Amino acid sequence: MALFLSTPILGFIRSFPQPAKSMLILGLAIVLSTMSMAILAPYVAPYDPTSRVYIEFQPPTWSYLMGTNHVGMDVFSRIVWGSRVVLFVVAASAAISMAFGVPLGLISGYYGGLVDRVLSIIMDSIYAFPSLILAIAVAAVLGPSPLNAAISIAIVYVPTYYRMVRGETLKVKQMPFIEALIVLGCSDATVFKSILRNITQTILVVFSLSVADAILTEAALSFLGLSVTWPTPDWGLDLRSGQPHLLNGYWWISMCPGLMIIALSLGFALIGEALSDYFSITTKV
Amino acid sequence: MAGLSRYIVIRASLIVPTILILYTFVFILLRVLPGDPILAVVGTRYIPPAQLEEMRRMAGLDKPILVQYFDYLLGVILRGDFGKTLASPVGKPVSEYLWERLPATIELTIASFIVASLIGFITGVGGALRRGSRLDTLIRIYSILTYTLFIPVLGMGLQYLLGLKLKLFYISGRLSPGIHVPKVTGLLLLDSLLAGDLSAFTDALRHIVLPSLTLGIVLSGAYTRLIRNNLIEVLNSDFIRAYRARGIPDHRVTMYAIKNAFIPVVTYMGLQIAMLLGGAILTETTFSWPGLGRFIYERIEYRDYSSIQGAVILFAFIVGLMNLVVDIMYALIDPRVKY
Amino acid sequence: MSDALLEVINLKVYFYTLSGVVRAVDNVSLNVLTGEWISIVGESGSGKSTLAYAIAKIVPPPGRIVEGKVKFMNKDLVELSEEALRSIRGRHIGFVFQDPLTSLDPLRTVGDQLAEVIQVHLGVSKDEALREAGELLELVNIPRDRLNYYPHQLSGGQRQRVVIAISIALRPELLIADEPTTALDVIVQDQIMDLLKEVQKKGASIMLITHDVALAAERADRIAVMYAGEIVEYGSARSIINAPLHPYTAGLVDSVPDLWSTKIVKSIPGFPPDLRNPPLGCRFHPRCKQALSICTNESPSMTAVEHNRCVACWLYLKR
Numbered sequence: 001m002a003l004f005l006s007t008p009i010l011g012f013i014r015s016f017p018q019p020a021k022s023m024l025i026l027g028l029a030i031v032l033s034t035m036s037m038a039i040l041a042p043y044v045a046p047y048d049p050t051s052r053v054y055i056e057f058q059p060p061t062w063s064y065l066m067g068t069n070h071v072g073m074d075v076f077s078r079i080v081w082g083s084r085v086v087l088f089v090v091a092a093s094a095a096i097s098m099a100f101g102v103p104l105g106l107i108s109g110y111y112g113g114l115v116d117r118v119l120s121i122i123m124d125s126i127y128a129f130p131s132l133i134l135a136i137a138v139a140a141v142l143g144p145s146p147l148n149a150a151i152s153i154a155i156v157y158v159p160t161y162y163r164m165v166r167g168e169t170l171k172v173k174q175m176p177f178i179e180a181l182i183v184l185g186c187s188d189a190t191v192f193k194s195i196l197r198n199i200t201q202t203i204l205v206v207f208s209l210s211v212a213d214a215i216l217t218e219a220a221l222s223f224l225g226l227s228v229t230w231p232t233p234d235w236g237l238d239l240r241s242g243q244p245h246l247l248n249g250y251w252w253i254s255m256c257p258g259l260m261i262i263a264l265s266l267g268f269a270l271i272g273e274a275l276s277d278y279f280s281i282t283t284k285v
Numbered sequence: 286m287a288g289l290s291r292y293i294v295i296r297a298s299l300i301v302p303t304i305l306i307l308y309t310f311v312f313i314l315l316r317v318l319p320g321d322p323i324l325a326v327v328g329t330r331y332i333p334p335a336q337l338e339e340m341r342r343m344a345g346l347d348k349p350i351l352v353q354y355f356d357y358l359l360g361v362i363l364r365g366d367f368g369k370t371l372a373s374p375v376g377k378p379v380s381e382y383l384w385e386r387l388p389a390t391i392e393l394t395i396a397s398f399i400v401a402s403l404i405g406f407i408t409g410v411g412g413a414l415r416r417g418s419r420l421d422t423l424i425r426i427y428s429i430l431t432y433t434l435f436i437p438v439l440g441m442g443l444q445y446l447l448g449l450k451l452k453l454f455y456i457s458g459r460l461s462p463g464i465h466v467p468k469v470t471g472l473l474l475l476d477s478l479l480a481g482d483l484s485a486f487t488d489a490l491r492h493i494v495l496p497s498l499t500l501g502i503v504l505s506g507a508y509t510r511l512i513r514n515n516l517i518e519v520l521n522s523d524f525i526r527a528y529r530a531r532g533i534p535d536h537r538v539t540m541y542a543i544k545n546a547f548i549p550v551v552t553y554m555g556l557q558i559a560m561l562l563g564g565a566i567l568t569e570t571t572f573s574w575p576g577l578g579r580f581i582y583e584r585i586e587y588r589d590y591s592s593i594q595g596a597v598i599l600f601a602f603i604v605g606l607m608n609l610v611v612d613i614m615y616a617l618i619d620p621r622v623k624y
Numbered sequence: 625m626s627d628a629l630l631e632v633i634n635l636k637v638y639f640y641t642l643s644g645v646v647r648a649v650d651n652v653s654l655n656v657l658t659g660e661w662i663s664i665v666g667e668s669g670s671g672k673s674t675l676a677y678a679i680a681k682i683v684p685p686p687g688r689i690v691e692g693k694v695k696f697m698n699k700d701l702v703e704l705s706e707e708a709l710r711s712i713r714g715r716h717i718g719f720v721f722q723d724p725l726t727s728l729d730p731l732r733t734v735g736d737q738l739a740e741v742i743q744v745h746l747g748v749s750k751d752e753a754l755r756e757a758g759e760l761l762e763l764v765n766i767p768r769d770r771l772n773y774y775p776h777q778l779s780g781g782q783r784q785r786v787v788i789a790i791s792i793a794l795r796p797e798l799l800i801a802d803e804p805t806t807a808l809d810v811i812v813q814d815q816i817m818d819l820l821k822e823v824q825k826k827g828a829s830i831m832l833i834t835h836d837v838a839l840a841a842e843r844a845d846r847i848a849v850m851y852a853g854e855i856v857e858y859g860s861a862r863s864i865i866n867a868p869l870h871p872y873t874a875g876l877v878d879s880v881p882d883l884w885s886t887k888i889v890k891s892i893p894g895f896p897p898d899l900r901n902p903p904l905g906c907r908f909h910p911r912c913k914q915a916l917s918i919c920t921n922e923s924p925s926m927t928a929v930e931h932n933r934c935v936a937c938w939l940y941l942k943r
Contacts, residue, residue, distance in 0.1 A: 019422075121302065121303075121306060122306060122310070124303075125303050125306040125307050125310065126307075126310060128303070128556070128559055128604065128608070129307055129559060129600075129601060129604060130559045130560065130562045130563030130600065130604070131563055132563040132564070132566055132567070133562065133563055133566065133581070133597055133600055134311075134597070136566065136581060136585070136593075137311060137314065137593055137594070137597045138314055140584075140585050140588070140590060140593050141314070141590055141593075155314075212432070212433055216433065216435055219435055220435075220436075220566075220567055223437055223567065223570070224566070224567075224570065224582055224585060225585065225586065226585065239435075239437055239438065239441075240437070243437075243441060243571070246441055246444070246445055247444065247445070247449060247456070249449075251445060254441060255438070255441070255442070258435060258437065258438035258441065258442075259438065261435045261438065262433055262434060262435050262438055265433035265435070266429075266430070266433040269429055269432055269433050270429070273429060521684070522726065523721055523723060523726035523727045524726055524727050524728055524729050524730070526682060526684065526721070526727075527719070527721055527727040527728070527787075528729070529682055529713070530680055530682050530713055530714065530719035530721075531713060531714035531719070531741050531744075531790060531791075532709075532710045532711060532712070532713035532714030532715060532741070532744065532745060533710075533714070533740065533741070533744055534710060534744070535706075537744075541729055541731075541732075544731055545729070545730070545731055548731075619731070620730070620731060620774045620776075621730060621774070621776050
């Protein structure tokens, strides 16, 4: 089954020109291994992430791959379990954002008129506002929890999907085959499905790049204490709690989760860049 | 010049709906979201109902929503009143904190902007001029990498390397204890120079380097890419070829190309302001920089949503204002814009 | 032949693209005498613009001059250093590009760009240069006060006249104009052509690049016809138009509509060849009604058939 699936996908990857191919492969490697780590957490993590397993401040060794933190917990196990939170929040927020942004963008682009103008102004204003500050404001009111964090991030990224889908819809709307569908009397839903099929490429690119961004926003929220609470393992949280100890020389406590954040974001960004190269899409500022 | 004043007024009036929309959005978000903010502040302590009511009254939550909306808006516009704090200490005007912390954020923002623009400019132009070379590939990797650098990680890394190990710069705060600068603008670098206090200036400088470097590097990547792509396009355009056909020396032609490539970058700077302000929160928290961003973080811990709202609204105003400034600058630079 | 101002000898310009090597200019030779107007005619893709760029050595990458000589004023431009070339460009060779809006810097005034050429090559002061610039504008029938205008504030015709003013500012011996009127309307076209004629009368040689046969012939002394990177015929303008020898030239001449006649306008069937893989033998043979069997195998070389008339076609070569 896996073999059957892999061949067309492998063919697709092989058809990429360099340097996009290397970027895609590297990005996929990072993302897929993190996902596997999250799914297989109980089997991959050597220790219980929330209990003391050894002496504090142990530097990385073979039995404690990333050392122990200020309470004696195994940093590597915390990283492994922490990946679950990150991926959950990011996946949930992406799903919510798209669920609102894509249909709204379609409707706005297709029907135009007053609805379009009102929505555009609202979305543009949100888009122009610093995303992190907005996310913080929302999360602060909702209270700290991964789900609330996901909701706040989702709200912030709705305009991104909206603008992109709306722009593409406007372009695709002009094309003759859409007119043909309308003339033939197809329902709006059918036309929408047709439009969607054509803008899948752009959606994919924007998805990868905004997930890369959302990971950083999620890390920021948990860094500021607006997501999970101690002692739940979470990369942003650990980064923060490790900061005072960094300045005493115990760098692995905060730098390991910190570098994981960057690595995962980079993974998605590389995929997005590679896809954008391949589809020759220029993401406008 | 009359044309310019008219242009400014027109552009300014376009900012107003944007700010209003943002205000409305934030307002709706904070008032309509589930979760009683007062209870959030109170937490698990027992507070007698009468006191709870008092707190509600102070936060203006007892009035109907529409009244609250206009009350607050007019309060901000007419009196600069951003409401009162809800916790630790209770009842203090939020605006006091805002004005106290604002200069620190502005100073950090300006310094980071300079760093980001400089790095972005040098790498962008360098990459475009040496297109296809190893340097160019490195520069392209740089622009992708900065996109994903998490501010606290870079900040902590710099703190560790440049602050602790090499002991070149300070890793937190704005001034070393014991140093005092008379407040004129609130921008320490400026004020210390105005007071002629060179040692205070150096001290403030050594404090601002790491945070502005952190925020600047993270934001420079987008610049790099924008400038590089624009410059490559311009270098291939007809008028550059025409310049060469007239025998104009290469360094001059490059200068003209850069000037042309730079114009769309100016509009991007407006967007940058939003990103700078967003990044300021993380930077200020990492470096204990006493600005608006850090203020928001502190208030989060106290669940003082009233202060948070005030700070967010202030941010909205600043973003709108900065966009206006960028618009005007753009009109001045590009002769094709009519005013 | 040594009083020729410009001699192009066996010039080859190839473009090294990802999909193959495009032989844009393949073994072209021609000369331009002092004070004469020569028009280079051909379809788009024939290599005529590339030829013009190659003469001024401003061929854009991935193009490169692979072989050949360009003798101009006793120097071979192909061998010359960039330094030396810079003093020739603008000063002895003027260039007019096709689209006047995009060939002027949008951020600088017209006066600045005019004065700059003068300053750079003659080393005079800015004021003097601006004074010269004002006179040049009047020479091309533009009021002097337009010196302070930006390119987008002028009309299309005015812009092109500014470009011409820049190109003649230093009284170059050779003025190359690449489709100078294509982006303009017909009436303005005439004005520009007249202006170029004025320039010729003052002693300069004009090389006009165009796809418009009628335009090419109007004021030219000689015409060179280019097809698929090669010159297929050249001679005096009158003889080419009245009695075209090469089948392609004949096709071009036939395709010009004539206001006064009722003859049916014929176009040449087929498409120009892919220059990465041009046909063997004569490059025109796939579209030629008079093709002989030798045309498919061997490439005809340029031979003189009359005084001042050359053609590269097996129909006229002794075999």
